[in-house]
Amino acid sequence: MANRIICAAAVALVGGSVPAIVAGSEAIGWAEGENGRESATNSELQFEQLQQELKNRGFAVKLEPPAQQGAYGILEPSTRTIWIHPVVFELGIALPVLIHEGVHAAQVCAGDGMVATLQLDIEPPNATRPFFLRYHSYRRTIEAEAYAVQVQPDAYERVGQLLEQHC
Numbered sequence: 001m002a003n004r005i006i007c008a009a010a011v012a013l014v015g016g017s018v019p020a021i022v023a024g025s026e027a028i029g030w031a032e033g034e035n036g037r038e039s040a041t042n043s044e045l046q047f048e049q050l051q052q053e054l055k056n057r058g059f060a061v062k063l064e065p066p067a068q069q070g071a072y073g074i075l076e077p078s079t080r081t082i083w084i085h086p087v088v089f090e091l092g093i094a095l096p097v098l099i100h101e102g103v104h105a106a107q108v109c110a111g112d113g114m115v116a117t118l119q120l121d122i123e124p125p126n127a128t129r130p131f132f133l134r135y136h137s138y139r140r141t142i143e144a145e146a147y148a149v150q151v152q153p154d155a156y157e158r159v160g161q162l163l164e165q166h167c
Contacts, residue, residue: 043092043095047098050102057163064085072088072093077113077115085097096150099156103118103146104142106165107142128147128148149162
């Protein structure tokens with residue numbers, strides 16, 4: 001398990017506008033966007049496109065519960081495998097979780113198989129800090145980068161750019 005990057009919590013932009021923090025199976029501050037169904041349809045399409053992009057870059061994406069209980073997503077660098085828990089679809093956070101793991105995939109590419117920081121010029125918002133401050137040193141840095149990208153309004157485009165740049 002030491003070789004896995006685990007995302008046990010997710011911070012999502014629900015409906016493209018309101019941050020929602022999701023930990024375990026609870027949603028805190030959940031809010032629906034103005035055009036909720038339209039956003040969901042767009043998110044589904046983006047999820048499928050990002051999933052395909054990750055596959056094209058040599059990552060397997062499995063829609064199965066990760067081995068780590070309570071985790072929504074895990075990336076195992078040695079096998080380049082990403083597990084996405086199916087419950088994220090019911091929670092409406094599938095795309096943000098895949099974006100988070102996509103950032104970790106870019107970190108694996110940047111580190112030539114090892115996880116490396118991307119030296120991003122953005123900071124994670126304060127609301128995300130409880131999810132990565134529990135980690136120490138290097139692990140904290142890589143999680144902070146993933147959360148920083150995941151909550152950006154243009155997170156989908158950013159993760160695509162990171163994969164293009166590093167993979």
